[in-house]
Amino acid sequence: MGEYPLDEVIAAVGGRVLDVNGVPLAADFGDPRAEYDTAAGAAAICDRRDRGLIEIAGKDRAAWLHNLVTNAVKTLQPGEGNYAFAINAKGRILFDGNILVRPDVIWLDIDRRLVAKAMAHMERYHVVEDVTLTDRSSEFCRVGLLGPRAAEIAGALGATHAGRLPEVGTAQVVLEDRPRLAVRTDFAGVFGLELFVESADAAACWRRLLELGGPGLRPVGRSALEVLRIEAGIPVYDQDIDE
Numbered sequence: 001m002g003e004y005p006l007d008e009v010i011a012a013v014g015g016r017v018l019d020v021n022g023v024p025l026a027a028d029f030g031d032p033r034a035e036y037d038t039a040a041g042a043a044a045i046c047d048r049r050d051r052g053l054i055e056i057a058g059k060d061r062a063a064w065l066h067n068l069v070t071n072a073v074k075t076l077q078p079g080e081g082n083y084a085f086a087i088n089a090k091g092r093i094l095f096d097g098n099i100l101v102r103p104d105v106i107w108l109d110i111d112r113r114l115v116a117k118a119m120a121h122m123e124r125y126h127v128v129e130d131v132t133l134t135d136r137s138s139e140f141c142r143v144g145l146l147g148p149r150a151a152e153i154a155g156a157l158g159a160t161h162a163g164r165l166p167e168v169g170t171a172q173v174v175l176e177d178r179p180r181l182a183v184r185t186d187f188a189g190v191f192g193l194e195l196f197v198e199s200a201d202a203a204a205c206w207r208r209l210l211e212l213g214g215p216g217l218r219p220v221g222r223s224a225l226e227v228l229r230i231e232a233g234i235p236v237y238d239q240d241i242d243e
Helices: 007-012 032-041 061-066 112-124 150-156 199-216 222-232
Strands: 016-020 023-028 043-047 051-057 081-087 093-101 106-111 132-135 140-146 170-175 178-184 192-198 217-219
Touching: 007 016, 007 199, 023 043, 023 222, 032 043, 032 217, 032 222, 043 150, 043 199, 051 061, 051 112, 061 106, 081 112, 093 112, 106 112, 112 132, 140 150, 140 199, 150 192, 150 199, 170 192, 170 199, 192 199, 199 217
Parallel strands: 043 217
Antiparallel strands: 016 023, 043 140, 051 106, 051 132, 081 093, 093 106, 140 192, 170 178, 178 192
């Protein structure tokens, strides 16, 4: 993946980076148990570079995607979303992900390792529909905020209703003088938000969040997040579910 925009700031706060299935992720920041306690009881920030993003555009996008996944798409309005599987003709799971309805496009948020597989599968069913698929994974850094105080931090950035968002609901925060999309996703089993930050701004946004959160906000790595995820029974493709 080359040099990632958050590598420097993660290293600066003691992140120990390991390769996880081809994706370099911070395993921890020196104390996984304390990181677990912070995420479960206060507020934590994490790097979500393991997530990919496929944009679906065109006037037929909602009806077309509706027929390819296991949850309703046609009834979703901008700002809404849900979780779904994509399955093959035999009912086997090919990938899972969050569907995010934007004003003019639909975003499919999936495991970054599965983006190519997902696009190839969906292109097979693209015949005459007005639909285009674009991989937007590298355009954003995904910054996770989680824990009981995460909504308070989002509120300080303008999303005062963040704590009331439904799962996969969206809000807007203002971070480093620009609006950023925030998506409610309890990816580790506790209240969570993902901020979609343009890659060029990612390091500055990470630093600003740490400054805003004060000593009660700390970075957490994959080790603590995996414990929280497993305790909550949240599946990950190829570990807990597969074809």
